[in-house]
Amino acid sequence: MVTVSVTRCVCNCVTFQELIDLAQRLDPQRELSEDDLIEALAARTRCATGCGTCRPYIRVALRTGKASLPVMSTSQIRGVESSAERK
Numbered sequence: 001m002v003t004v005s006v007t008r009c010v011c012n013c014v015t016f017q018e019l020i021d022l023a024q025r026l027d028p029q030r031e032l033s034e035d036d037l038i039e040a041l042a043a044r045t046r047c048a049t050g051c052g053t054c055r056p057y058i059r060v061a062l063r064t065g066k067a068s069l070p071v072m073s074t075s076q077i078r079g080v081e082s083s084a085e086r087k
């Protein structure tokens with residue numbers, strides 16, 4: 001069985017590891033909201049500015065520090081996005 005991992009914003013060729021590392025440099029004290037941090041990352045790398053499919057994966061990568069993520073189902077993606085809306 002082949003396991004597929006999601007590791008990057010495909011539209012703009014930015015890996016989640018690059019984003020995790022940049023997030024640490026931009027906001028070492030974790031003071032920004034998740035949305036503001038993603039916007040700051042997008043402004044610098046263009047991540048999440050194409051199709052947007054990577055946005056929930058970026059949220060999970062930033063929350064967990066994991067740069068290689070399993071493909072999420074539609075309901076899992078909705079769960080990630082709705083938890084972000086509550087923050």
Ligand code: FES
Pocket residue numbers: 008009010011012047048049050051052053054055
């Ligand atoms: S995969 Fe990141 S914007 Fe399309």
